[in-house]
Amino acid sequence: MVEFCAAHGGNQDARLLLELTSDREGVIAIGDSDGMRLVTTVVDRIRNGADAALLETLGVRAPIAAAAFMRLVVEPAIAFARGGERRALHVVLEEARLPAVGAEGALHDAGFSHVYDTFEMRRPGSVPVPEAPAPLPAGWSWAALDGVRVDAAHVALIEMFRDALATSVVPLAEFREAVVSGAAVWRVLLDGDRIAGLVRIAVHGAGGTLRILGRVPAYRGRGLGPRLVAEGLRVLREAGAGDVDLSVEVSNEQALGLYRRFGFEVLTRTPVFALTLR
Secondary structure (H helix, E strand, O other): OHHHHHHHOOOOOHHHHHHOOOOHHHEEEEEEOOEEEEEEEEEOOOEOOOOEEEEEEEEEOOOEEHHHHHHHHHHHHHHHHHOOOOOEEEEEOOHHHOOEEOHHHHHHHOOOEEEEEEEEEEEOOOOOOOOOOOOOOOOEEEEEOOOOOHHHHHHHHHHHOOOOOOOOEOOHHHHHHHHHHOOOEEEEEEEOOEEEEEEEEEEEOOEEEEEEEEEOHHHOOOOHHHHHHHHHHHHHHHOOOOOEEEEEEOOOHHHHHHHHHOOOEEEEEEEEEEEEOO
């Protein structure tokens, strides 16, 4: 299943997302005469501002009909999510992994409401290298996230994204395992020994991704955003990545402006639909 998702799902962390459902029944796979066709999972072992589980499409060889999507995927996902702790179910309809033709209308007819959109953005590798930021103030430094700071980083991420709809924080055990194993690469901006900001970097083939970028609330408004983006791009460039992708909530105008200044361009818009469970 992980191999199928890697071949038909783009750059997602399919293995991690499959582990972030509370039971294997939260993984829904659809097949046809040619084999596996669609893999989705209800990601409910996460924390976000909506207290929502996410129905994520991990891999799709060919979209299915909207009626089949609702009957075979969405209805079981609702039943599964109702048995859990999250108060809502969000369905993500990313263009690159669209699970069904006409899915938006079918979700609306089933009582789902449109809650937010994200932009998928890309910085082409041909864009000139950004100008290096000014030196860090005295006492500030960059560090790779390791087992020593992993717990503090998890606390910082919860603080950063407590009210965010489009960014979820995984449980500490999975976060710690991903960092210690090297599966997740993070750069930490330190004010002395205190974490001020974090950026996660991923390399996939000839490209790269800035997966999560944030500042601790006490450090917002101090110009750290450009430093975090520049550091992420520097690490990806040294790793040989060309084009760099990221995702950002459409309503986050400040972040959009920042990314555009670094040469990122909007590629697609992803709608997210929600159903209140309790």
